[in-house]
Amino acid sequence: MARYILDHSTRPDPLLAELAAETAAATGESAEMQISADQGTFLTMVTQLVAPRVAVEVGTFTGYSSVCIARGLSGGTLHCFDVSEEWTSIARRYWHKAGLADRVTLTLGPAQDTLSAFDQPIDLAFLDADKPGYPAYYELLVGKLRPGGLLMVDNTLWTGHVADPDRHDASTVRMREFNDLVAEDPRVTVVILPLADGLTMIRKNPDLS
Numbered sequence: 001m002a003r004y005i006l007d008h009s010t011r012p013d014p015l016l017a018e019l020a021a022e023t024a025a026a027t028g029e030s031a032e033m034q035i036s037a038d039q040g041t042f043l044t045m046v047t048q049l050v051a052p053r054v055a056v057e058v059g060t061f062t063g064y065s066s067v068c069i070a071r072g073l074s075g076g077t078l079h080c081f082d083v084s085e086e087w088t089s090i091a092r093r094y095w096h097k098a099g100l101a102d103r104v105t106l107t108l109g110p111a112q113d114t115l116s117a118f119d120q121p122i123d124l125a126f127l128d129a130d131k132p133g134y135p136a137y138y139e140l141l142v143g144k145l146r147p148g149g150l151l152m153v154d155n156t157l158w159t160g161h162v163a164d165p166d167r168h169d170a171s172t173v174r175m176r177e178f179n180d181l182v183a184e185d186p187r188v189t190v191v192i193l194p195l196a197d198g199l200t201m202i203r204k205n206p207d208l209s
């Protein structure tokens with residue numbers, strides 16, 4: 001099914017294909033962390049629809065998802081957060097190559113600290129960093145989202161393991177607990193999309209301030 005969806009979704013353009021190839025060559029197995037091509041197309045589409053002034057990405061790596069989000073912007077800024085100078089140096093290069101450098105900022109450091117210090121109301125956020133940090137990032141992001149703002153969270157199906165009653169390993173249990181936390185949060189409306197490894201769409205309810 002995943003292959004079929006990829007084959008029938010808009011393909012990456014040459015710049016994204018080059019970034020994916022360079023990431024594979026430069027980072028080896030870590031390249032698996034990159035979002036999938038169909039997710040990239042979806043991120044651009046959602047960004048175009050939401051038209052955020054302030055967009056935030058937690059977990060930038062070599063830049064694939066940030067290029068997709070930044071391409072969808074019409075006047076706003078994407079604020080990226082990551083800990084890795086090495087990986088994000090590739091992202092920086094591709095923001096320049098893509099002509100997006102003037103609409104992307106990068107802050108290096110543990111995202112709990114850098115997000116805590118971020119003081120603008122967020123219209124759109126994408127969370128794809130260390131999974132143990134998800135509950136803390138979620139609290140910070142929902143707190144800073146404007147009412148009606150949208151948060152997207154990656155890997156929430158955890159290769160389908162979250163729905164397998166026989167899986168009890170720590171990372172599966174942790175992702176289940178995160179999904180429960182979100183599903184039970186009265187501040188938001190939520191749906192998990194079975195796109196790639198699971199992408200959760202979380203809208204902060206408009207009547208919340």
Ligand SMILES: C[S@@+](CC[C@H](N)C(=O)[O-])C[C@H]1O[C@@H](n2cnc3c(N)ncnc32)[C@H](O)[C@@H]1O
Binds near residue numbers: 060064081
């Ligand atoms: C799954 S990758 C992000 C992939 C990226 N969205 C893409 O499409 O290429 C996770 C990223 O989270 C970053 N990360 C890990 N721990 C972090 C932390 N405590 N604070 C900020 N970023 C962190 C890693 O350096 C890595 O680049």
